[in-house]
Amino acid sequence: METVVLSVTWAIDWMRRTAVLVAAHRSELSELDRKIGDGDHGENLARGFAAVVAKLDAQPQPPALVGDVLRTAATTLMSTVGGASGPLYGTAFLRASRASSRVELDAQGVVVLLEACLEGVRDRGGAQVGDKTMLDAWAPAAEAAARVAAQGASPADVLRAAALAAREGTAQTAQLTAVRGRASFLGEASVGVADPGAASTALVIEAAHDAAVAAGRWAA
Amino acid sequence: MTGGDVTVGGDVGRVAPVGLVLVAHASELARGAASVARQMAPDVAIEAVGGFWVDGLESLGTDVDSVLAAVSRQLDGGRDVVVLGDLGSAVLTAGLVLELLEPSGAARVRVPGGPFVEGAVAAAVRAAGGAGLDEVAAAAHDAASQWNGARTAGEGTGAEVSDGEIPGDESVRVTLGNTTGLHARPAAVLARLVAGFDAKVTVNAAPAESVFELMKLAADGGAELEVAAVGPDATQAREAVVAAIASGLGER
Numbered sequence: 001m002e003t004v005v006l007s008v009t010w011a012i013d014w015m016r017r018t019a020v021l022v023a024a025h026r027s028e029l030s031e032l033d034r035k036i037g038d039g040d041h042g043e044n045l046a047r048g049f050a051a052v053v054a055k056l057d058a059q060p061q062p063p064a065l066v067g068d069v070l071r072t073a074a075t076t077l078m079s080t081v082g083g084a085s086g087p088l089y090g091t092a093f094l095r096a097s098r099a100s101s102r103v104e105l106d107a108q109g110v111v112v113l114l115e116a117c118l119e120g121v122r123d124r125g126g127a128q129v130g131d132k133t134m135l136d137a138w139a140p141a142a143e144a145a146a147r148v149a150a151q152g153a154s155p156a157d158v159l160r161a162a163a164l165a166a167r168e169g170t171a172q173t174a175q176l177t178a179v180r181g182r183a184s185f186l187g188e189a190s191v192g193v194a195d196p197g198a199a200s201t202a203l204v205i206e207a208a209h210d211a212a213v214a215a216g217r218w219a220a
Numbered sequence: 221m222t223g224g225d226v227t228v229g230g231d232v233g234r235v236a237p238v239g240l241v242l243v244a245h246a247s248e249l250a251r252g253a254a255s256v257a258r259q260m261a262p263d264v265a266i267e268a269v270g271g272f273w274v275d276g277l278e279s280l281g282t283d284v285d286s287v288l289a290a291v292s293r294q295l296d297g298g299r300d301v302v303v304l305g306d307l308g309s310a311v312l313t314a315g316l317v318l319e320l321l322e323p324s325g326a327a328r329v330r331v332p333g334g335p336f337v338e339g340a341v342a343a344a345v346r347a348a349g350g351a352g353l354d355e356v357a358a359a360a361h362d363a364a365s366q367w368n369g370a371r372t373a374g375e376g377t378g379a380e381v382s383d384g385e386i387p388g389d390e391s392v393r394v395t396l397g398n399t400t401g402l403h404a405r406p407a408a409v410l411a412r413l414v415a416g417f418d419a420k421v422t423v424n425a426a427p428a429e430s431v432f433e434l435m436k437l438a439a440d441g442g443a444e445l446e447v448a449a450v451g452p453d454a455t456q457a458r459e460a461v462v463a464a465i466a467s468g469l470g471e472r
Contacts, residue, residue, distance in 0.1 A: 038280070047274070078316065082272035082281025084309035087316040090284065094319070124312055181308050 005104040011069035017207035019049035032196040036183040041196040048081035070097035095120035107149040114142040132176040134197030140165040156212035166202040238347040239265035239299040244306040247271040257340040260408035261348035282313040300353040306336040330357035338363040349415020391448040398468030399441040406469035407434035419451035
């Protein structure tokens with residue numbers, strides 16, 4: 001497991017697994033969004049990642065670099081996801097693609113990728129940690145990834161730590177009051193409901209981990 | 221719209237160097253805001269982009285590709301661009317478009333943030349006067365200040381105009397010649413008029429280049445207004461403004 005690096009095949013599998021996972025949680029995400037937003041987050045993301053998979057499938061040759069896969073994801077999400085999550089995920093994957101212009105990623109490469117996503121979401125949305133946004137999942141995920149990678153963990157274990165931290169961060173958003181986006185109009189009434197953007201972020205990172213575990217099985 | 225005829229100092233028929241792209245969650249909203257802004261500033265290139273299309277049907281949202289295309293059309297036309305959005309995600313979309321543009325193009329685009337309709341009108345009027353990119357962006361952004369409280373007509377006095385402190389700084393009193401008062405359209409006419417002069421003009425101490433500052437005066441028809449000007453063209457500007465106010469700014 002320790003020797004496994006993540007390839008272009010992993011990146012494509014990550015997108016496929018994200019599409020499946022988001023589609024499976026479509027109603028749950030939209031239900032969270034109905035309570036504190038406009039109720040379309042699950043539908044929008046499911047449509048977006050399905051389009052990403054279709055776009056990747058339609059490419060005659062597999063992309064050469066991990067970043068190429070992520071760039072396809074970025075541009076497709078921008079064009080197919082309405083609402084705030086389109087530009088946010090679009091920017092996250094665009095920055096990640098620039099940070100991953102490589103054939104394969106080691107553990108440190110995974111950290112760089114997650115930090116690029118975090119930076120993209122922060123720059124685009126202008127939110128801070130604690131504002132009850134998807135940043136509350138990306139930030140702990142990137143932090144946990146860097147911590148575990150520094151201890152010499154494998155890429156899969158780095159993603160495992162990131163996915164758990166993102167899920168924990170999402171759970172904590174339920175305690176927070178929204179100060180960004182349409183949920184902010186609800187103020188205190190937003191307390192008690194987890195942020196749908198954080199919840200979908202946790203799924204995206206979970207899919208990255210699942211794909212890394214699968215890559216390890218194939219390599220073994 | 222009579223503004224086109226009334227424009228003095230601006231080049232009627234020439235397209236302003238700064239264009240607008242209005243981004244809304246619904247195409248009706250974007251088109252409506254563009255119509256309101258165009259009425260005030262017919263010589264400004266305004267693109268309306270609204271809604272998000274899924275399988276040929278419009279749903280609520282904003283579309284990065286359409287916004288990018290609209291901004292690119294403005295840039296290709298040689299115009300700098302101010303982009304305004306209606307709700308948070310429209311502004312996010314605009315920010316992403318900036319990131320997707322070549323740096324040379326992005327340097328000619330501003331996303332100032334501000335109230336959608338008021339910002340569009342303020343920016344359009346400022347652009348119609350030939351203002352530069354940052355000035356037009358500031359007009360959109362500062363349009364939010366109109367909710368900070370209305371000035372009242374007559375509040376400004378000759379004393380505020382500080383007689384003689386700055387060369388050319390003399391004030392003239394004039395009676396507003398239309399019946400409906402200094403509402404949006406005549407305020408826009410006035411703002412565009414002063415933009416054509418190299419002078420700083422105030423009406424009851426409100427900066428005359430700002431359509432919203434003028435509207436905040438809440439001056440009714442027949443109100444007595446104090447016009448002051450400083451700068452190289454002060455005398456001509458003041459005379460033109462006084463004449464325009466007296467004649468009702470294109471209205472009776």
